[in-house]
Amino acid sequence: MSSSENNNNKLRSLRMTTWEGCSVLLDINDGDRLVFARLYPAAKLKIGNKNCSLQPLIGCPFGTVFQLDTSSDNGPFLSPFQPQGNVNNTEVIKDGQFQAESKDGQLNGESKDNRSLIDNNTSQSLTGEDIEDMRRQGAKGNEIIEALIANSATFDKKTSFSQEKYRLKKQKKYAPKVLIRRPVARSICEAYFKKYPLKIGFLRVDTLSLLLSMANVSSNSDILVVDMVGGLLTGAVAERLGGTGFVCNSYPGQAPSMDIVRIFNLSDEICKRIVRSSISDLLSQKESPQQNPKHDVGSVESQSNDQMCASVSMEEISHSSENGTSDLGAENNTFPALRACKAIKAGEKASQEIIDSWKENGFSSLIIAAPDSDTWTLVKDLLPLLSNSAPFAIYHQYLQPLATCMHNLQLEKMAIGLQITEPWLREYQVLPSRTHPFMQMSAFGGYILSGTKICSNC
Amino acid sequence: MLASHPEKRISFNRLIRNGDLVIVYERHDNMKAVTVSEGSVLQNRFGVFKHSDWIGKPFGSKVFSSKGGFVYLLAPTPELWTLVLSHRTQILYIADISFVIMYLEIVPGCLVLESGTGSGSLTTSLARAVAPTGHVYTFDFHEQRSASARDDFERTGLSNLISCGVRDIQGVGFPDEFTGLADSVFLDLPQPWLAIPSAAKMLKQDGTLCSFSPCIEQVQRSCDVLQSRFTDIRTFEVLLRTYEIREGQMESFRGDDNGSNGSIPCKRRQCSDGNYVLSNPTSSSVMVRPCGEARGHTGYLTFARLKCFT
Numbered sequence: 001m002s003s004s005e006n007n008n009n010k011l012r013s014l015r016m017t018t019w020e021g022c023s024v025l026l027d028i029n030d031g032d033r034l035v036f037a038r039l040y041p042a043a044k045l046k047i048g049n050k051n052c053s054l055q056p057l058i059g060c061p062f063g064t065v066f067q068l069d070t071s072s073d074n075g076p077f078l079s080p081f082q083p084q085g086n087v088n089n090t091e092v093i094k095d096g097q098f099q100a101e102s103k104d105g106q107l108n109g110e111s112k113d114n115r116s117l118i119d120n121n122t123s124q125s126l127t128g129e130d131i132e133d134m135r136r137q138g139a140k141g142n143e144i145i146e147a148l149i150a151n152s153a154t155f156d157k158k159t160s161f162s163q164e165k166y167r168l169k170k171q172k173k174y175a176p177k178v179l180i181r182r183p184v185a186r187s188i189c190e191a192y193f194k195k196y197p198l199k200i201g202f203l204r205v206d207t208l209s210l211l212l213s214m215a216n217v218s219s220n221s222d223i224l225v226v227d228m229v230g231g232l233l234t235g236a237v238a239e240r241l242g243g244t245g246f247v248c249n250s251y252p253g254q255a256p257s258m259d260i261v262r263i264f265n266l267s268d269e270i271c272k273r274i275v276r277s278s279i280s281d282l283l284s285q286k287e288s289p290q291q292n293p294k295h296d297v298g299s300v301e302s303q304s305n306d307q308m309c310a311s312v313s314m315e316e317i318s319h320s321s322e323n324g325t326s327d328l329g330a331e332n333n334t335f336p337a338l339r340a341c342k343a344i345k346a347g348e349k350a351s352q353e354i355i356d357s358w359k360e361n362g363f364s365s366l367i368i369a370a371p372d373s374d375t376w377t378l379v380k381d382l383l384p385l386l387s388n389s390a391p392f393a394i395y396h397q398y399l400q401p402l403a404t405c406m407h408n409l410q411l412e413k414m415a416i417g418l419q420i421t422e423p424w425l426r427e428y429q430v431l432p433s434r435t436h437p438f439m440q441m442s443a444f445g446g447y448i449l450s451g452t453k454i455c456s457n458c
Numbered sequence: 459m460l461a462s463h464p465e466k467r468i469s470f471n472r473l474i475r476n477g478d479l480v481i482v483y484e485r486h487d488n489m490k491a492v493t494v495s496e497g498s499v500l501q502n503r504f505g506v507f508k509h510s511d512w513i514g515k516p517f518g519s520k521v522f523s524s525k526g527g528f529v530y531l532l533a534p535t536p537e538l539w540t541l542v543l544s545h546r547t548q549i550l551y552i553a554d555i556s557f558v559i560m561y562l563e564i565v566p567g568c569l570v571l572e573s574g575t576g577s578g579s580l581t582t583s584l585a586r587a588v589a590p591t592g593h594v595y596t597f598d599f600h601e602q603r604s605a606s607a608r609d610d611f612e613r614t615g616l617s618n619l620i621s622c623g624v625r626d627i628q629g630v631g632f633p634d635e636f637t638g639l640a641d642s643v644f645l646d647l648p649q650p651w652l653a654i655p656s657a658a659k660m661l662k663q664d665g666t667l668c669s670f671s672p673c674i675e676q677v678q679r680s681c682d683v684l685q686s687r688f689t690d691i692r693t694f695e696v697l698l699r700t701y702e703i704r705e706g707q708m709e710s711f712r713g714d715d716n717g718s719n720g721s722i723p724c725k726r727r728q729c730s731d732g733n734y735v736l737s738n739p740t741s742s743s744v745m746v747r748p749c750g751e752a753r754g755h756t757g758y759l760t761f762a763r764l765k766c767f768t
Contacts, residue, residue: 428693
């Protein structure tokens, strides 16, 4: 293996093409459905009512778009999508937006409107049976769409914008597209926030990014985290550490789930830097290791391992209403849990040696995202574990626990630079002469309490 | 500023030394970067502080002046640096900075191109994100500004992660030597659309680009140009709302409060003279409200990903 390959392997998240066993985020029809999957030759993905192999995706560059097609002999299959840029100027559809409208004159010259459209369900002369016939004869998705347009009595009367919409709607149904996205903190957080926000405590991507900045997450630092958001925070911190320093996932009581860590394509080098420890172990005196009887520790560990295996299969996070519940099980069957479990061994118990070194030197910073724990109780215990002048950032979806915590930190003179902030994120539609904020937005991404620990004895 | 080695990081045992860069904290809105120098003093409204008193103290210490005033000495971080650096240009602040780094998917080992360098606020955070193995190449057409930024990176100990170039990126594009090597490109230019074709050339397949523009007209033109080579084009605005807290005792009146004429409840904490009764006289509560003023606009962030051809 060449040295550059070695280097790539070490920082696996920088690899540009997929590999066998790689974790991917499949973005189906511009975000309509988001599926985390592991690419094995036997892996199958169900789109609509068709089951297709993920084999063609192995070895492809991230960012490749596939289209679902059906061949008359082999059934449904995914093939790389070839954009048909110059068919006509309303053909190209990208990112769910309509590109060709910028053509000069089209906008001003538009004379059509919706006055003659009547919703009586008679404008399409092709029947479901006709379409099935076409399919059986091996018609490509795009050909079906063209046929639907040719047989639509009203298509020509539509404005060019609604023609685009019509085309896009049909494309999603008859020629669905699958985009391979890199599973990184950004895409994972966005996917969960969109489809399954409860699991990540409603932590929005901009809030997560602020936590990482405010806690000065940088290489060679030892970051203490309390992650009750499924492992998203731990994974995001580990990604930023890039195989240096440590992220210590600490917890009160039972070890929480870290499922999401496995979705990141973290190299072994990076995984080794993710360790776990109960808060009581971190707080216990250095001199009294007998407080943690060995057999007790072992049982806790195996328990948490079982937990990891049980929930290891990449979950499908999609609106089940749209896809049917059978879809949910599809991937669970394809990926043997043990295999994935072996691939990543993140979250080993922190050794006594490393815990002792943290007691000696202190952690570089602290991040808490524990929606159901009392903030002040955690902070009171954990802040003294930070080295002097260490920054910290605490996430909560409610304001009051942070306000109380901030007040107590002020009273106890434990920290300075205390601030509660709430990010506000707005996305814009940018189109010629039609630029405006999106009609729908996330109105809330959580609150952050940040500050810097000060020296207690000086 | 960054620990190039695990042993060099701030710890319980790492004490302030002669030559260290410290952030002198008076208040959350009043900080200053100072390089500790044995014989020097710091003078501010709290009095005169001798640097020699600081040496040997841990970071995070409270230190006193001759007059008994005090400040805190903090270890520098990119966030604190953003608050203390000298503004040679308009700078990016934490909300935009954090979002840019997350959205560009910058991780250790990345090669990042930036233009312009400006005051180096974002550059400092970019360097933290690519460390220890990546590199930031930042360009500004203003020679003196670029030199000042280079001095700053020297001072913050980031010069091994950042290279400053003097170059008109809008005019001549990024240097050819980076063709196809950049993981991410960041543009903060008056006419970003002029630099986009060059940025596309520099990026690796599936590489990410961000353009920061204060005006929507700039965004409009940039997005037009991005269409041909990029996908996933998305424009955001990110702002922060800050909150202030206060411990308050809210009185509620009960019974015959005919003597009350709407005076401020806070001033009546000790009142217990029969005219009105505190419903819950012992407990006080922490109250929160948004701060009255905020930064209402910084700029629009447009992100895009280089199209992938198979």
